Amino acid sequence: MESxxxxxxxxxxxxxxxxxxxxxLIGDSKEAYPSAIYLFGHSGTGKTALTRAFLxxxxxxxxxxxxxxxxxxxxxxxxxLEILLDSLAxxxxxxxxxxxxxxxxxxxxxxxxxxxAESQGFLxxxxxxxxxxxxxxxxxxVLLRLQQLTSLNLCVILxxxxxxxxxYNKTGLSEVISLHLAQYNKAETQRIxxxxxxxxxxxxxxxxxxxxxxxxxxQEAVTEEFYNNYLNLFLSVFYKxxxxxxxxxxxxxxxxxxxxxxxxDGTVEATxxxxxxxxxxGPLRSALTQIYMRIEKPPEETEDFAAIEDQSVRKLAxxxxxxxxxxxxxxxxxxxxxxxxxQDKRLFVxxxxxxxxxxxxVNARAKTTEKMSTTLGPKSFSIDRLLAxxxxxxxxxxxxxxxLLSQISTLVHLKLLSFVSGEQNIMDGSARLQCTIGLxxxxxxxKVVGFNVRQYLCDxx
Amino acid sequence: SRLAEGTPRRSIHLSNIVExxxxxxxxxxxxxxxGRPSKKxxxxxxxxxxxxxxxxxxxxxxxxxxxxxxxAATPSKGIATTTAAPMTPSQKMKKxxxxxxxxxxxxxxxxxxxxxSKSELQLAREQLHVSVVPKSLPCREREFENIYAFLEGKxxxxxxxxxYVSGVPGTGKTATVTGVIxxxxxxxxxNELPTFEFLEINGMRLTEPRQAYVQIYKQLTGKTVxxxxxxxxxxxxxxxxxxxxxxxxxxxxxxxxxxxxRQDVVYNLLDWPTKSAAKLVVVTIANTMDLPERLLxxxxxxRLGLTRLTYQPYSHKQLQEIVTARLGGSEAFKGEAxxxxxRKVAAVSGDARRALDICxxxxxxxxxxxxxxxxxxxxxxxxxxxIASAKVQAIKNCSRLEQIFLQAVAxxxxxxxxxxxTFMGVYLQVExxxxxxxxxxxxxxxxxxxxxxxxxxxxxxxxxxxxxxFQKILLNVSADDIHxxxxxxxxxx
Numbered sequence: 001m002e003s004x005x006x007x008x009x010x011x012x013x014x015x016x017x018x019x020x021x022x023x024x025l026i027g028d029s030k031e032a033y034p035s036a037i038y039l040f041g042h043s044g045t046g047k048t049a050l051t052r053a054f055l056x057x058x059x060x061x062x063x064x065x066x067x068x069x070x071x072x073x074x075x076x077x078x079x080x081l082e083i084l085l086d087s088l089a090x091x092x093x094x095x096x097x098x099x100x101x102x103x104x105x106x107x108x109x110x111x112x113x114x115x116x117a118e119s120q121g122f123l124x125x126x127x128x129x130x131x132x133x134x135x136x137x138x139x140x141x142v143l144l145r146l147q148q149l150t151s152l153n154l155c156v157i158l159x160x161x162x163x164x165x166x167x168y169n170k171t172g173l174s175e176v177i178s179l180h181l182a183q184y185n186k187a188e189t190q191r192i193x194x195x196x197x198x199x200x201x202x203x204x205x206x207x208x209x210x211x212x213x214x215x216x217x218x219q220e221a222v223t224e225e226f227y228n229n230y231l232n233l234f235l236s237v238f239y240k241x242x243x244x245x246x247x248x249x250x251x252x253x254x255x256x257x258x259x260x261x262x263x264x265d266g267t268v269e270a271t272x273x274x275x276x277x278x279x280x281x282g283p284l285r286s287a288l289t290q291i292y293m294r295i296e297k298p299p300e301e302t303e304d305f306a307a308i309e310d311q312s313v314r315k316l317a318x319x320x321x322x323x324x325x326x327x328x329x330x331x332x333x334x335x336x337x338x339x340x341x342x343q344d345k346r347l348f349v350x351x352x353x354x355x356x357x358x359x360x361x362v363n364a365r366a367k368t369t370e371k372m373s374t375t376l377g378p379k380s381f382s383i384d385r386l387l388a389x390x391x392x393x394x395x396x397x398x399x400x401x402x403x404l405l406s407q408i409s410t411l412v413h414l415k416l417l418s419f420v421s422g423e424q425n426i427m428d429g430s431a432r433l434q435c436t437i438g439l440x441x442x443x444x445x446x447k448v449v450g451f452n453v454r455q456y457l458c459d460x461x
Numbered sequence: 462s463r464l465a466e467g468t469p470r471r472s473i474h475l476s477n478i479v480e481x482x483x484x485x486x487x488x489x490x491x492x493x494x495x496g497r498p499s500k501k502x503x504x505x506x507x508x509x510x511x512x513x514x515x516x517x518x519x520x521x522x523x524x525x526x527x528x529x530x531x532x533a534a535t536p537s538k539g540i541a542t543t544t545a546a547p548m549t550p551s552q553k554m555k556k557x558x559x560x561x562x563x564x565x566x567x568x569x570x571x572x573x574x575x576x577x578s579k580s581e582l583q584l585a586r587e588q589l590h591v592s593v594v595p596k597s598l599p600c601r602e603r604e605f606e607n608i609y610a611f612l613e614g615k616x617x618x619x620x621x622x623x624x625y626v627s628g629v630p631g632t633g634k635t636a637t638v639t640g641v642i643x644x645x646x647x648x649x650x651x652n653e654l655p656t657f658e659f660l661e662i663n664g665m666r667l668t669e670p671r672q673a674y675v676q677i678y679k680q681l682t683g684k685t686v687x688x689x690x691x692x693x694x695x696x697x698x699x700x701x702x703x704x705x706x707x708x709x710x711x712x713x714x715x716x717x718x719x720x721x722x723r724q725d726v727v728y729n730l731l732d733w734p735t736k737s738a739a740k741l742v743v744v745t746i747a748n749t750m751d752l753p754e755r756l757l758x759x760x761x762x763x764r765l766g767l768t769r770l771t772y773q774p775y776s777h778k779q780l781q782e783i784v785t786a787r788l789g790g791s792e793a794f795k796g797e798a799x800x801x802x803x804r805k806v807a808a809v810s811g812d813a814r815r816a817l818d819i820c821x822x823x824x825x826x827x828x829x830x831x832x833x834x835x836x837x838x839x840x841x842x843x844x845x846x847x848i849a850s851a852k853v854q855a856i857k858n859c860s861r862l863e864q865i866f867l868q869a870v871a872x873x874x875x876x877x878x879x880x881x882x883t884f885m886g887v888y889l890q891v892e893x894x895x896x897x898x899x900x901x902x903x904x905x906x907x908x909x910x911x912x913x914x915x916x917x918x919x920x921x922x923x924x925x926x927x928x929x930x931f932q933k934i935l936l937n938v939s940a941d942d943i944h945x946x947x948x949x950x951x952x953x954x
Contacts, residue, residue: 133927165906168926172917 001027004057012050014188018181026155029062029121033155034177035147038164041181044244047159051125064121071131101142108150122154129158145174183243190231197227214264221263221270229273230259237284242291258283317444326407327445332390333417334442337378337435339458347456348392380420380432560683585793586824591814594636599786600779601633607770608641615742616657616708621734623743623765627750628772631812634746657708664718670726702738709741716747720756731764774811777803783813798840805844819843852938856946865894866911871940885930
């Protein structure tokens with residue numbers, strides 16, 4: 001047990017307590033395992049990696065057979081059982097077969113009492129265990145008491161992001177030992193990010209192998225302290241938004257080269273942190289808006305990140321090549337979604353007569369001002385209304401051809417519109433659609449075709 | 462005579478053998494022996510049948526020996542001469558399907574105890590067992606007469622017909638009908654009545670209504686075939702007239718299980734008696750009195766006819782009589798003890814099985830008390846065990862937190878007025894009650910666990926805990942039970 005824990009602690013810094021508990025529970029295969037362990041924590045806290053390494057270590061140093069599986073893969077119970085059997089009983093090949101839970105338990109039970117089975121342990125880890133709740137109703141209860149059913153020294157480890165109180169079913173579950181992996185605090189995160197210093201340094205040196213001048217500066221400047229200073233600056237920006245260690249690691253690697261640039265050019269001293277900070281602050285903030293997006297782009301290009309959000313929508317709207325009428329249909333759909341149907345007469349009918357203002361309406365308006373329909377989300381509309389608005393805003397009278405109608409269905413296919421109800425009876429007019437694009441997007445399309453969308457939106461009147 | 466059935470010749474051969482073999486010693490309920498070939502011809506047919514089988518087998522043998530191991534395939538040669546030789550599983554299945562192997566059970570290694578060594582209480586207990594059906598059922602003489610007259614008339618007249626028998630469970634329906642059949646069979650054996658065949662199916666023993674055909678055909682010939690085949694063979698048998706066709710009495714138990722949406726099986730079973738060639742008498746048994754009107758189609762109800770018989774639940778006097786008849790002359794029971802059982806059971810259901818079970822439990826209690834005679838106290842204890850609800854005990858034995866949770870559910874029901882509460886409201890009540898009692902409030906996760914535990918014990922009805930705060934909770938015990946259990950417990954403490 002001690003040897004396993006000590007070798008694990010090198011791999012997983014700041015997880016000494018969790019490794020210690022795991023070691024106490026399932027460290028020694030000669031002792032009886034608990035029947036089930038439930039390990040939970042946020043994403044990126046190292047549940048999967050820790051268990052996988054622990055199981056591997058156990059399998060190497062002790063007489064333990066292990067199985068690690070992901071519950072998402074198991075869309076039927078049979079797949080799960082066969083994966084488990086396959087990894088618990090190696091070398092069975094094609095002869096392996098488990099049709100149902102009973103078969104599986106029977107086969108495991110047969111190993112009980114086999115020669116040399118006294119000190120044999122079995123460890124099963126199930127990743128994404130929240131999926132077990134959606135499988136057949138007997139899967140989770142049986143897994144939790146598999147030790148009792150098979151009379152083997154066996155432990156089932158469930159990994160999930162949820163606490164266990166989300167798992168209780170209507171018929172009751174047996175006892176389980178819960179173990180929480182808390183998120184790392186700032187110091188721990190910095191320690192973990194800084195633990196790969198040697199690797200980063202060697203990588204940098206390799207990168208500048210040709211350029212001797214830069215190599216010299218790099219060798220001199222990139223020290224442990226320098227790297228830690230960088231990480232400190234990095235975390236001061238990022239830690240508020242994201243504590244997911246893998247994500248932080250990726251972004252930190254990306255931004256390091258920008259941070260290093262002035263040092264290598266010789267414009268800034270490696271010890272002058274405040275100047276380095278001024279230099280890096282902009283790129284870090286722009287990288288913060290890009291977190292979780294995993295866009296493989298060199299960070300230099302995205303330096304002017306302030307308008308990137310706007311740009312991407314504009315780019316998308318311009319790059320989306322739609323026919324002229326389809327663009328108008330899309331605009332009409334947006335107007336139909338975001339204007340109330342009782343405003344249609346006022347907005348689109350030319351000579352609609354004078355509108356009376358009543359006190360009641362004025363009051364009602366005043367109340368609903370904060371509820372802009374563009375922020376409340378789209379309402380549904382019928383195809384008739386869509387076509388009516390389309391003809392009202394188009395101003396040139398085109399025939400209602402099948403091309404025009406097929407463009408509506410194409411827009412649905414492209415997921416720019418979507419069906420809310422009545423997908424079966426489109427032709428009889430009871431189907432209702434919804435527009436799924438945003439205001440920015442439709443404004444861009446309007447700009448392309450020369451149509452002011454804002455003018456027709458009730459919200460902006 | 463069997464030719465009329467229209468089955469292939471070989472299977473007729475086979476079926477004769479099967480009946481001789483399988484039903485040889487079955488004297489109580491089976492088809493009576495008819496003009497069968499003598500023992501010697503059976504032997505002949507047996508001998509000429511077995512080589513035929515082996516001849517038919519030969520082409521398959523090379524394939525099998527190539528796929529399976531050698532020792533399994535080699536004994537198949539021995540099959541031809543002796544059936545005792547080991548068989549491959551498929552041979553065994555074939556024999557089972559042909560009805561040539563009768564299903565037997567493992568025998569116990571030690572002998573059962575002798576009657577002489579048993580005490581009087583033990584003898585009474587054996588007599589009181591539900592499975593020991595008496596030769597003549599007490600308190601069912603009128604029904605016996607009724608069914609007997611009907612069946613005897615139908616057999617004498619050589620025509621077909623239907624009867625519908627209904628009544629709540631445990632009122633002696635099946636016991637009377639099989640009793641009548643047994644009497645009729647005895648009479649037929651003494652040549653006081655034309656012979657008849659008796660078939661019996663039970664809807665609850667079938668996985669599917671259409672399996673009824675398979676069972677009926679199996680009781681006629683002993684072979685297991687697919688339901689389509691069985692249906693067409695039965696159709697042929699019942700629709701084509703054949704000389705010297707004997708009357709067939711078919712008992713259909715649990716008729717309501719055979720009713721599916723199409724009702725084709727029920728229709729066929731009730732339509733065959735209307736054919737003049739069939740000579741089929743169908744007696745159907747079910748629990749509900751108005752089943753034909755409620756569930757069956759018009760044409761099926763019409764064929765079921767109006768010959769009906771309803772079994773009333775036993776009154777307490779009848780139950781008393783039944784138990785006393787079971788006990789015979791034994792002194793194991795006090796008179797008033799039997800009366801107490803009869804009165805308690807008759808007030809609830811009038812189920813004879815329940816009365817007998819309670820009496821048996823009372824003898825067991827008396828046995829552990831080392832008394833020779835069952836008194837009122839033992840019966841009262843048995844009644845408390847078998848009738849009384851355990852909910853109050855369950856609430857009393859709940860943990861403190863679970864009791865608080867139950868109280869909170871009841872309080873929330875009283876507060877909102879509706880039966881269905883959400884976990885959030887209940888948790889607020891738990892906080893209030895816990896603060897009032899001065900104990901620490903459990904965190905919601907723990908309260909969910911308590912909720913799930915109570916839900917598994919069915920004290921409350923809850924949903925899966927994945928929709929935690931918004932799961933709906935119903936109280937499965939009455940609110941009075943909770944107050945009673947917790948208040949009386951407090952006083953006792």
